Amino acid sequence: MQTGDIARFLIYAGLIIAAAGAVMLLLSKFGGINLGKLPGDISIRRENFSFHFPIVSSIVISIVITVILNLFFRK
Structure with missing residues (x-):
């Protein structure tokens, strides 16, 4: 990876x-x-x-991010 690629990824x-x-x-x-x-x-x-662990929220966010990334980076 070149510096330009890393910069583009971060943006x-x-x-x-x-x-x-x-x-x-x-x-x-x-x-x-x-x-x-x-x-x-x-x-x-x-x-x-007080203890709070958003397990279901984490799963929902993970599924949404996975779907979005698969749409953008599908080969």
Whole structure:
């Protein structure tokens, strides 16, 4: 890989992350999918302890990213 290829990859990665953030922001404002609070996400709260593990949200994000990357990088 040359320096230009790495720079191009970083620019595309940044644009994808920014677009994902914008989509998540819009979905949360319009009552769409509220990632982090899906059924199956583990959340334990005690008096002075709180534990949150968004397992289902992680799976959903992984599936969406996999589909998007397969669409862009399919040979």
